[in-house]
Amino acid sequence: MRFAEEIVVEEFLPTVRSMLAEDLRDRGLTQSEVADLLGISQSAVSKYANGEVERNDRFLNDERVRNLVARLGEGLAEGTTSRVEALIEIEVLIRRLEDRDLIAEIHELEMPELSGHGGDFNVHDPEGDLRTTERVRSSLRRGLTLVESTSGFASLIPAVGSNLCQATPDADGIDDVAGVPGRIFDVKGQAAIPAEPEFGVSEHVASILLAARRHGSDAQAALNIRYDPDIVAALEDAGRATVEFDAEYDDLDAVVGAALEERPDATVLYHTGGYGIEPIVYLLGDDAEAVVETARNLL
Structure with missing residues (x-):
């Protein structure tokens, strides 16, 4: 008698680990770096690299397995995929294959006796909360990588700093929106990102995003940049719908709602400041990468 879990442990996981190790080595990572990323020993990496681990050909040649390995290898190598996200993605594939x-x-x-009965259950929900939050963090990491790699991006950062945020699909509060702890600042002409994305750390930009979503916007991400009439004009020239709101508000939800009632298709919200209030432009988009690309096109 053999359990499906034994097939996972004895055939699927060794095959996938060896494929990942091979992929990461092909991307130029050292054995030590691969070992750290996969949470295995250097000797295990060496065995994988030297073909000393038996691999199951059905898993090895399955397109879904190969695509997942390639995607995770790229993300792990570039730092845009966490070990937690990689673990979840592999777990989800395992449950689907079961x-x-x-x-x-x-x-x-x-076990021929199982014919017609195998896999009549689903242990893990592939759309569960943990996978959803990791996807949001992964999207933010990709967006932040674009910020760091964009020459001149610091010139778009306002004095109060920028934040890049992304909400979960069903977000209803700040704790459902991930952002950069401490904001993004201009440090000697470079965009400085102080820490990894976390949920619940952005109050203002997250509140703008949530207010927009409550009033009909389908945006899932937001980025604030400095205000300049030329920036707003450039966004309009690029086909972005813009709308102004009052900076000196008592009720953020009300002023954002009024602005979107005036321009329901707006993906750019801005105000021109007030007493002690810096003027700001807020870019809305489908995900973190999309709003960063909008900002990049202004440079």
Whole structure:
């Protein structure tokens, strides 16, 4: 008697680990770096690299497995995918392959009595909360990588700093919006990102995003940049719908709502400041990368 979990442990995981190790080595990482990323020993990496670990050809040649390995290898190598996200993505694939799929087929071959019954359950929800939050963090990391790699981006950062935020699909509060702790600042002409993205750390930009979503916007991400009439004009020339709101508000939700009632399709909100209030432009978009690309096009 053999359990499906034994197939996962003895055949699927060694195959995927060896494929990931091979992919990361091909991307120029050292054995030590690969070992750290995968949480295994350098000797294990060496065994994978030297073909000393037996691999299951059905997993090795499965397009979904190969695509996942390539995507995770790229993300881990570039730092845009966390080990937690990689773990979750592999776990999700495992559960899918167990549910009337490849792992179930292999299981049935080894235990013919299971024929027609294998994989009649789903252990993990592939759209669960943990996977959702990790996807948001991953999108933010990719956006922040663009910020860091863009020459001159610091020139768009206002004196109060910028923040790049992204909400979960069903966000209803600040704790459902991830951002940069401490904001992004201009440090000697470079955009300085002080820490990894976290949920609940951006109050103002997150509040703008949530208010816009409550009043009909389908945006999931936001970025604030400095205000300049030329910047607003350039955004309008690029086809962005813009709308102004009053900086000296008592009720943020009300002023954002009024602005979007005036221009429901707006993806750019801005105000021209007030007493002690710096003028700011807020860019809205589908994800963190999209709003950063909008900002990059202004340079």
